[in-house]
Amino acid sequence: MRIAYIAIILFLVTLGSVVFNFTTPFHFDAIGSNWNLIDITVYITFVVCGIVFVVLGLLMAWWVYKFQYQEGKFAEYEPENAKLESRLTIITTIGVVVMLAPGLVAWNDYINPPSDAYELEVYSKQWNWMYRFPGADGIFGAAHNKYVNLDNPFGMKPGDPYGEDDILITNKTVKIPVDRPVKVLLRSQDVLHDFWVPAIRAKMDAVPGMVTYFWFEPIVERVYEVLCAELCGRNHFNMRGEMHVVSMDEYSTWLNDQVTWAGLQAGAVPLSPEAATGRDIANEKGCFACHSDDGRQLATGPTWLDIWGGTVELIDGTTRERDEAYIVKSILDPHAEIVLGYTPTMTAIELTDEELQSILDYMKVLKSEPAKTAIEDEQDASNTLPEGESTSEPTEEPVTD
Structure with missing residues (x-):
């Protein structure tokens, strides 16, 4: 039985x-x-x-x-059955x-996009997605990981004229137009990532040192979740973003409001030696994996831009002055007072008094300064070019990784 x-x-x-x-x-x-x-x-x-x-x-x-066991009944041995x-x-x-x-x-x-597909680059790093569109010339500027630093997050090649009008999206949200094919180029700064938009059915590895690509055509206007489908480190679960598929008018308006590479360089604020040291220490300690210093809202931690001064609401419903005492406590005891909308995922970081002071010096100078948008940058370029010259004239073949 x-x-x-x-x-x-x-x-x-x-x-x-x-x-x-x-x-x-x-x-x-x-x-x-x-x-x-x-x-x-x-x-x-x-x-x-x-x-x-x-x-x-x-x-x-x-x-x-x-074929259950029955007393007195034996199995028949058959070494092979060629027909079966x-x-x-x-x-x-x-x-x-x-x-x-x-x-x-x-x-x-x-992997064979149509000839009328426009291009969008997705640049991945632990644990963030960033996006780049070609500017008015329709050509991407050259980029390579060896050029990446805190002032050049995409690794844009210095002096490349094709890169000046490239439009850079440094947060995890991107907008694309509906009913237009897009060729997606993928690069990685550090480890293997996988760009995945489940509802689009789009998925491709981003491999350090090479460019991979695919294409798709969005057909429904909505917000799509962007995920990383490759285990890429301890905060892999937070490598999320949004892709907004919108009308062409909304897309064009949004794109013209984004910053260009030239605008990002022009908006860079010179740092004092103390603040520059603080930024280097923060980068070395891994602070920018969870916090941005340019206003990007990451899922893991509040941005440092404009963090000095004002008030902040905590998860317990109280508010705190964002003064030096609060910020120092948040660094040394990160679970003591959690900002509303975030979870207590930060671990305590060992810092000397000098290192802590340098980071504070850097935070103090992080104030909102509007950078040039794509429209402003294009207008500046047209006003400053000598007569007869054009940004569309190629001088060097742009390459990526």
Whole structure:
């Protein structure tokens, strides 16, 4: 009877799995791009694997029941069965081909963008997404990780005329127009990341030292979640962002309000030696993995921009003056007073009195200074170019990693 129970359990597990598949709430989000072929490929794989699972489950239940131990009955030894092996090989081959062929077709389309696709670069680092659009000339400036520093977060090549009007998005939110194909270029500053927008069905590794790419065409105006699908360190879970698919008018207005590389350089504030030392120490201690110093709102910690002065609301409903005593306490005892909207994830950092004072000196100079937008930068360029010269004249072939 025990054997019969095992057979019944196997049968119920198989049957329950089939029922769960049709009743589960864990389905794909509604697709928001042109990649229906990816969904079809996934469903074909699911159907093939599901059929194999059900058949094997039912056969196991039957075999357990039929071939249970009976006194005086012995199993027949059969060293090989050429016919059975041939049939299983053929069936397995057919199943693999059925699953593989649609994926190869989808992959070929996935990495061959149409000629009218515009370009968007996604630059990843622990644990943040940043974005870059080509400027009015439609050409990306050269960039390389060796140029990356706190004043040049994208690694823009100094002196490259093509990069001056590149539009830089340093926060985790980007907007793109609906019903327009986009070629996404991926770079990584540090480790392997994976840019994933589940509802778009878009996913690709960002590999240090090389540029990877794919394309898609968003077809539904909505906000899409951006995730990292590759374990990339302790704060991997917080490497999230948003992609807003909007109308062309809204996209154009938003894009013109963003800062260019030339504007970012022009808006850079010279630092005193003490403040520069504080910034270097903060970078060395890993502070900028969770906090920004330019107003970007990261999920892990408040920005340092304009942090000095004013008040802040805490998770317990109280407010605090953001004076030196509060900031020092937040650094040395980070769980004592948590800002509303954040969780107590920061660990205590060992700092000497001199290091702490240098960081405070740097925080004090972080005040809002508007940088030039894409429109302002384009106007400045047109006003300062000598007669007859144009920014569209190439002088050097731009490259990335």
